[in-house]
Amino acid sequence: MWRRVTSLSHLLSSPKSSPQLTPTSYGPKIWETLSTEVSKKSGGGIFSKERSPFITFVLGGPGSGKGTQCSRIVETYGFTHLSAGDLLRKEITMNSENGAMILDTIAKGKIVPSEVTIKLIRKAIESAENDKFLIDGFPRTEENRIAYERIVQIGAEPNIVLFFDCPEEVMVKRVLSRNEGRVDDNIDTVKERLKAFRSLNLPVINHYSNKGVLYKIDGTGTEDEIFERVRAVFDAWK
Numbered sequence: 001m002w003r004r005v006t007s008l009s010h011l012l013s014s015p016k017s018s019p020q021l022t023p024t025s026y027g028p029k030i031w032e033t034l035s036t037e038v039s040k041k042s043g044g045g046i047f048s049k050e051r052s053p054f055i056t057f058v059l060g061g062p063g064s065g066k067g068t069q070c071s072r073i074v075e076t077y078g079f080t081h082l083s084a085g086d087l088l089r090k091e092i093t094m095n096s097e098n099g100a101m102i103l104d105t106i107a108k109g110k111i112v113p114s115e116v117t118i119k120l121i122r123k124a125i126e127s128a129e130n131d132k133f134l135i136d137g138f139p140r141t142e143e144n145r146i147a148y149e150r151i152v153q154i155g156a157e158p159n160i161v162l163f164f165d166c167p168e169e170v171m172v173k174r175v176l177s178r179n180e181g182r183v184d185d186n187i188d189t190v191k192e193r194l195k196a197f198r199s200l201n202l203p204v205i206n207h208y209s210n211k212g213v214l215y216k217i218d219g220t221g222t223e224d225e226i227f228e229r230v231r232a233v234f235d236a237w238k
């Protein structure tokens with residue numbers, strides 16, 4: 001039933017299999033059609049028969065432009081943007097039960113335990129009315145990914161995974177000039193975050209590449225240039 005759009009194959013990094021797109025299924029957007037397909041199979045977890053959203057994971061190193069491009073995707077395609085980092089930072093400002101632990105972890109450039117992050121993502125999905133989500137900065141580790149899959153059960157596979165591929169020196173430069181007062185935007189923590197990206201996030205990215213759902217996007221150039229690359233992915237899914 002599903003066929004891959006051949007012109008997009010260059011965006012997929014060595015998939016063993018691929019989500020198959022239906023170029024003819026214009027009308028309802030492909031994410032609405034897919035949501036229904038998945039919901040028929042869904043056995044519980046975050047999603048149900050009645051509700052199985054179209055999920056895009058947005059991955060990339062610190063400063064690769066995930067948040068920036070997510071804002072553009074939201075404007076153009078109407079997704080709801082859930083940044084795992086923003087959800088965690090909100091817990092710090094709300095002085096919640098886990099706030100101090102989260103602050104300490106983020107300041108060290110380490111990864112917060114999966115159950116904490118997934119609970120926040122789950123709550124945000126459940127309280128949103130939209131059925132199309134960009135989940136930015138998650139899963140960050142194989143442990144994040146496996147924990148998420150356990151909770152979501154059938155239908156846990158993201159529909160798309162975007163990976164913003166960017167040289168480390170570009171990412172470091174962007175992070176250090178971000179100037180938003182983030183506790184982790186300093187050279188020592190950035191080094192730790194890059195280490196975590198290499199050792200923990202790249203295996204997740206490889207996993208999705210092997211599953212055939214990964215769209216690797218060149219994260220260099222201007223915001224507009226990068227968004228044109230992103231458009232090529234989403235326009236093929238409409």
Ligand SMILES: Nc1ncnc2c1ncn2[C@@H]1O[C@H](COP(=O)(O)OP(=O)(O)OP(=O)(O)O)[C@@H](O)[C@H]1O
Pocket residue numbers: 060061062063064065066067068069085137174175177178179219220221222223226
């Ligand atoms: N293409 C670009 N060229 C120059 N600067 C950019 C570009 N894209 C984003 N930036 C800037 O770089 C900084 C980091 O971008 P952004 O916050 O989108 O990255 P991120 O991947 O979400 O990072 P993090 O993982 O640290 O949250 C921001 O100040 C943003 O304005």
Ligand SMILES: Nc1ccn([C@@H]2O[C@H](COP(=O)(O)O)[C@@H](O)[C@H]2O)c(=O)n1
Pocket residue numbers: 062083084085086088105106107109110111112113117136137138139140144184193
């Ligand atoms: N799945 C995640 C996502 C983020 N974190 C922590 O938050 C920091 C900032 O994340 P950004 O995506 O906003 O860069 C990150 O360095 C981690 O400390 C996490 O633990 N788990």
Ligand SMILES: [Mg+2]
Pocket residue numbers: 066067083085
């Ligand atoms: Mg971000």
